Amino acid sequence: xxxxxxxxxxxxxxxxxxxxxxxxELFVRLVWWIGILVLYTVHKGQFNCPGxxxxxxxxxxxxxxxxxxxxxLSALVYISMQGxxxxxxxxxxxxxxxxxxxxxxxxEFIWAVVGAVWVSDNSVxxxxxxxxxxxxxxxxxxxxxxxxxxxxxIVFDPLGGKKTFYLPExxxxxxxxxxxxxxxxxxxxxxxxxxxxxxxxxxxxxxxxDDHRVAFTxxxxxxxxxxxxxxxxxxxxxxxxxxLHQEQDKMENCPKEPEEVLCHSPSSLVTDDLDVELxxxxxxxxxxxxxxxxxxxxxxxxxxxxxxxxGDCCRNRPTDSDITGSDRHNFHFGSILKITGLQYRDFIxxxxxxxxxxxxxxxxxxxxxxxxxxxxxxxxxxxxxxxDLSADCEDLTLEEVLENGxxxxxxxxAANYIYRKLINDGILNQAFTIAPEYKLVIVxxxxxxxxASILAIMLRNSFPTLRCYAFSPPGGLLSKSLADYxxxxxxxxxxxxxxxxxxxxxxxxxxxxxxVRIVANCNRPKYQILLRGCWYEVFGGDPxxxxxxxxxxxxxxLTQPLLAEESLMVHRSPSYNALExxxxxxxxxxxxxxxxxxxxxxxxEECSSRRLCSSDIKYSAxxxxxxxxxxxxxxxxxxxxxxxxxxxxxxxxxxxxxxSCLSC
Numbered sequence: 001x002x003x004x005x006x007x008x009x010x011x012x013x014x015x016x017x018x019x020x021x022x023x024x025e026l027f028v029r030l031v032w033w034i035g036i037l038v039l040y041t042v043h044k045g046q047f048n049c050p051g052x053x054x055x056x057x058x059x060x061x062x063x064x065x066x067x068x069x070x071x072x073l074s075a076l077v078y079i080s081m082q083g084x085x086x087x088x089x090x091x092x093x094x095x096x097x098x099x100x101x102x103x104x105x106x107x108e109f110i111w112a113v114v115g116a117v118w119v120s121d122n123s124v125x126x127x128x129x130x131x132x133x134x135x136x137x138x139x140x141x142x143x144x145x146x147x148x149x150x151x152x153x154i155v156f157d158p159l160g161g162k163k164t165f166y167l168p169e170x171x172x173x174x175x176x177x178x179x180x181x182x183x184x185x186x187x188x189x190x191x192x193x194x195x196x197x198x199x200x201x202x203x204x205x206x207x208x209x210d211d212h213r214v215a216f217t218x219x220x221x222x223x224x225x226x227x228x229x230x231x232x233x234x235x236x237x238x239x240x241x242x243x244l245h246q247e248q249d250k251m252e253n254c255p256k257e258p259e260e261v262l263c264h265s266p267s268s269l270v271t272d273d274l275d276v277e278l279x280x281x282x283x284x285x286x287x288x289x290x291x292x293x294x295x296x297x298x299x300x301x302x303x304x305x306x307x308x309x310x311g312d313c314c315r316n317r318p319t320d321s322d323i324t325g326s327d328r329h330n331f332h333f334g335s336i337l338k339i340t341g342l343q344y345r346d347f348i349x350x351x352x353x354x355x356x357x358x359x360x361x362x363x364x365x366x367x368x369x370x371x372x373x374x375x376x377x378x379x380x381x382x383x384x385x386x387x388d389l390s391a392d393c394e395d396l397t398l399e400e401v402l403e404n405g406x407x408x409x410x411x412x413x414a415a416n417y418i419y420r421k422l423i424n425d426g427i428l429n430q431a432f433t434i435a436p437e438y439k440l441v442i443v444x445x446x447x448x449x450x451x452a453s454i455l456a457i458m459l460r461n462s463f464p465t466l467r468c469y470a471f472s473p474p475g476g477l478l479s480k481s482l483a484d485y486x487x488x489x490x491x492x493x494x495x496x497x498x499x500x501x502x503x504x505x506x507x508x509x510x511x512x513x514x515x516v517r518i519v520a521n522c523n524r525p526k527y528q529i530l531l532r533g534c535w536y537e538v539f540g541g542d543p544x545x546x547x548x549x550x551x552x553x554x555x556x557x558l559t560q561p562l563l564a565e566e567s568l569m570v571h572r573s574p575s576y577n578a579l580e581x582x583x584x585x586x587x588x589x590x591x592x593x594x595x596x597x598x599x600x601x602x603x604x605e606e607c608s609s610r611r612l613c614s615s616d617i618k619y620s621a622x623x624x625x626x627x628x629x630x631x632x633x634x635x636x637x638x639x640x641x642x643x644x645x646x647x648x649x650x651x652x653x654x655x656x657x658x659x660s661c662l663s664c
Contacts, residue, residue, distance in 0.1 A: 348430055359417075
């Protein structure tokens with residue numbers, strides 16, 4: 001649904017978004033009106049007290065005002081229920097009703113002030129019940145007014161007065177013309193500035209330098225490119241995600257493609273290799289989780305963690321030269337010790353230093369696996385989020401790769417920082433001096449997994465036996481040539497429908513297209529989609545079979561957008577071109593296809609309910625390929641499957657199962 005046009009500007013709310021909030025307010029107003037009517041009727045002849053005349057007029061006016069508001073809300077809710085997301089025609093009279101409803105806020109505000117003045121007057125000697133009723137009325141009025149103001153602020157679109165991509169009839173539609181080109185440039189500049197202000201506001205608590213300013217601009221342009229070509233409001237996106245989730249659940253029981261079945265048919269050699277890698281991954285995931293420090297330890301041990309850490313805070317620790325960054329009370333290092341089970345002497349270097357493109361890591365000796373482990377922390381701060389979102393591509397030149405590869409810019413800069421620390425500061429030389437026969441293993445989860453993968457590529461020449469385990473790394477990380485190159489020394493571990501492992505700009509563009517298509521062609525009102533979707537997500541059941549305009553169309557016809565889809569697409573963003581089969585003028589897209597690193601182990605649930613509350617979970621693992629993660633899957637577990645404790649639990653479960661099979 002295109003954004004609602006009101007007061008000459010676009011708002012981030014649709015004309016079909018007033019059903020649920022309007023119905024709730026209508027219920028409150030009805031209860032309120034009935035209560036005031038009963039209060040007025042019972043005390044009708046008892047307004048002879050001091051101030052009673054004003055009270056009589058106040059209650060009578062309030063009854064009439066509430067009745068008017070109830071009528072306006074009823075009409076607003078009824079009109080908002082009509083039509084569908086892509087068919088706002090039956091709701092064309094809604095702005096007039098909304099203007100009427102907004103006008104009623106002025107007398108309501110005046111009545112709230114009058115009631116507050118009357119209640120605060122000490123000379124009023126009326127019955128206690130009446131005074132309490134008026135106090136409740138005044139409080140309710142002010143609460144509704146405050147929430148209305150907050151709602152207006154939330155749905156306000158700073159670009160609402162500028163976000164028009166339809167040029168006037170007299171203006172040439174050739175984007176190379178000076179007039180239309182200047183118009184488009186002004187719109188893009190305004191959008192970039194708005195997004196940059198939002199990002200600065202979110203990151204107001206961190207110290208900002210030149211790196212931050214560059215990142216803010218880059219991320220603002222990314223968001224502007226992504227959101228500039230659609231006219232969807234947030235509730236449209238929520239409805240689209242609900243519909244996509246139910247559509248996916250319908251297709252989960254469909255027969256597998258022959259190629260997929262062949263790909264996942266295990267041979268004895270492949271199975272043995274998988275079991276070995278799962279056992280190694282379960283072991284090294286402890287290091288990747290430990291890199292998060294005390295937040296992870298407290299999260300996984302909420303009742304005992306603080307007591308245990310307090311007991312260790314005063315013990316000996318490595319010398320200050322081995323630790324950089326802040327670790328007050330020794331909580332971070334104490335947590336790392338408890339999670340890994342290592343001793344103080346096993347740590348070569350620990351860095352808690354955290355800035356944009358500079359993330360914490362530690363280097364330790366793992367005597368069980370005879371390895372020097374470099375563990376990189378995942379996302380845990382605003383600086384880390386900025387590193388994640390710096391998603392532009394840059395070249396990574398390697399002699400072994402036939403063509404230069406593209407990599408994620410922000411994560412590559414983080415890997416460069418750790419590379420300089422390891423090599424230039426002699427950290428790895430110190431480690432191999434202590435344990436020359438050990439092999440080098442680099443691990444990390446999420447952002448740490450992506451950084452570990454690129455760091456492993458950089459160190460591969462110097463350490464040919466190097467191994468890397470990337471747990472839930474970001475999907476948009478390496479170009480195809482680099483991803484194929486890393487299959488010899490990197491193993492990625494993905495659990496279930498992990499969102500982050502599928503995140504890339506082409507995948508996000510694909511998700512946007514799917515949302516637009518399914519939302520634009522659904523023949524049900526939005527409020528029905530949201531209500532049934534919430535019921536389905538919480539209580540389960542069978543997916544709803546929402547009729548759409550796609551039903552009955554031939555496959556060839558499905559490749560062409562419907563009129564409803566075109567109405568929701570303003571113009572194509574630069575990243576949208578990444579999905580085209582033939583890029584125009586053979587120029588590389590701004591956001592090319594990037595893939596997960598190395599060989600991929602995909603862990604999925606077998607015996608469990610789809611609901612979040614399920615406790616009986618059994619996992620299975622198989623080798624997979626990058627094409628399986630070329631689309632974002634919508635699921636209640638798309639976030640929880642990414643969490644480090646869930647990944648560790650799945651790996652431990654598979655490792656224990658394999659161990660019990662061997663003992664049998």
